[in-house]
Amino acid sequence: MRQVFVAGVGSTLFGEHHDSSITELAVNAVNAAIKDAQIDRNATGALYLGNFVGGQLTGQEVLAGLVADKARLPCVPSTKVEGACASGGIAFRHAWLSVAAGICDVAIAVGVEKMSHATTSQVTAALNCAMDMERDGASGLSFPGLFGLAYRMYESKYGEVRQKVSSVVVKNKQNGLSNPLAQMGATVSAIEVENSMLIADPLRLFDCCPISDGAAAAVLTSGAYITEHLHRTGYELPVEVLGSIQTRGVPFISGHSSLCSFQATVEAVQKIYDSTGIGPKDLDFVELHDCFSIAEILDSEDIGICPRGEGAHWAHEGRTAVGGEIPINPSGGLLAKGHPVGATGLGQVYEAVCQLRGNHPNQVRNASIGLTHNLGGTGVACVVNLLRRADA
């Protein structure tokens, strides 16, 4: 496998885009990433597009081909990939594989979703397609219901954590407030979180990520390409992709031995730590899949940032804040930045690249290694990426 670099990233705002079509959102992100990378778009060898519910909510499939055409990319293989909320991560990993395996020198990954125009019931029905309808459909659970159960199981195992879970929300909302791309940054108190509307007991409104539109993209290149570009002036520092791992986990709820952990995450981080020799203690920050407040806690334990049962404590003690031991979701995460499903995995890469370049609005000091973590469905798919400053 060859060295691979992120030469450029681009993103739309995450939020409500009533005046842009799903293809326009994706094209805007691709164009921004190409401009940032200062590459000739005709050098592109492959496009991967992550999207989850475009067919159901916008009536548009073949998005990879449409976006390639509208972004005036050459007629190269253009593939939509889908793995629910991990679709963007899967797109990134396939662009990485294309360059790492020597299939092409420049590959573009883009993720996109457009959801805010649909009714809540349409969105819920579409998102539920990420469950195993044969085995879980009859449970009547939606994703807030699933993570509400996980929250209850976590409390039955480790004791009551409401106040500590609220700290995750307070932190991510505050981080989001400084992130110009974020949909729902805010200064909120734990009391406000706990008094917000009940969604799926014990999850409150502020425990849940919003419904979002948006797109994010990355241009990945080989080392030779980077060497050539580094001679140019005004070129942003490239970021090396140390590894990109995709796993397949248990796709149905009752198949999990515990809802306090996702096997797909545990296997993915184990593989990426083993293959790179980098461990959780080496990470300067993490962008992880906090679709719900409790998810950030489960994920931070699965990733090995803190011991089992201590994720909530760590958040509450400020150890995961910017300036803490290991900042989690300095972007605001899904909770505050938003969760345009197919775009999220690439949005995380966007944030990580800004951190590693040293120009993030919530900059982590001396950030040289970051991890992104993107989880799909009830744990059916996971992608983790390790990124490093190229001069680190």
Next chain:
Amino acid sequence: MRQVFVAGVGSTLFGEHHDSSITELAVNAVNAAIKDAQIDRNATGALYLGNFVGGQLTGQEVLAGLVADKARLPCVPSTKVEGACASGGIAFRHAWLSVAAGICDVAIAVGVEKMSHATTSQVTAALNCAMDMERDGASGLSFPGLFGLAYRMYESKYGEVRQKVSSVVVKNKQNGLSNPLAQMGATVSAIEVENSMLIADPLRLFDCCPISDGAAAAVLTSGAYITEHLHRTGYELPVEVLGSIQTRGVPFISGHSSLCSFQATVEAVQKIYDSTGIGPKDLDFVELHDCFSIAEILDSEDIGICPRGEGAHWAHEGRTAVGGEIPINPSGGLLAKGHPVGATGLGQVYEAVCQLRGNHPNQVRNASIGLTHNLGGTGVACVVNLLRRADA
């Protein structure tokens, strides 16, 4: 790139499967392919699943992870890919890439669709997501309408061809009659074709492929794996994949300079001929994307089997029948075998492998090289594969 072989194939019947879910269809095809290849399923390094409208018509996404779980494959990357009617071909190409680029030694590709339970209007609306809704939606065209236009353009360029086009239908229906997997094989006369119900002038019912359920799968392996297996007794002759090319074409109708040709096909075959040194005259048979009778004629010209304007003549003169110069769609093609959209590209590979093993129900004598051709949307994506008997 390493040599890659198809070690095994599997398929369900193409037709109506009211008693099987979409995941069951795919799992049945995967299990059949694994049994045929005589591999240990735990050797699988990647799964690619091609599907188009599963979300819209069955309410089920994350199909790659679900099928991997139900087929008891290891927890390896399991990815759904989508490119409308070319989804199955794209899945095959990515499994091929995985092995060719040395990412893994065994990869499985499966394609699946379940449509027959839905109403015609639901199916039409879902299939129309393969069009560029922003640029073509207002035209009111469905795919029969598009290919009806192509038929008219072909006639305006080359003169009236109704009787010759009917020969394509008569041939494919007859081929399908001997294919036990085919949904709509029949002995029909040209008169019956021409008197069948008008669908989208000038296309008649028998000019159109049916609405189908089904799945097909292939196990792809490296040369080392094949060498090990060839020592076993009773092992089917492997088939070498000489090349697999995916292109991106014009995704909207008015973007085509002519509807008598699809640029995505022209580029794909040019690339595969250039990269392998094999030309259309070297082909012993072709399985191509005859979603409509006229499509077989356009495709056969794009693939270089016959000169421009002569596709209809060749069919009429029997030159594309089994026993003719270059048999086209000995399986019955989409017209007679059926078109479970996401499965079609892999169904073509299944048929080609049977031909190259010498055990096809419509066997082409001394078949040693075959081409499969899978086209998506209004020409937005195309995959062509060149397959060869491993002892040829």
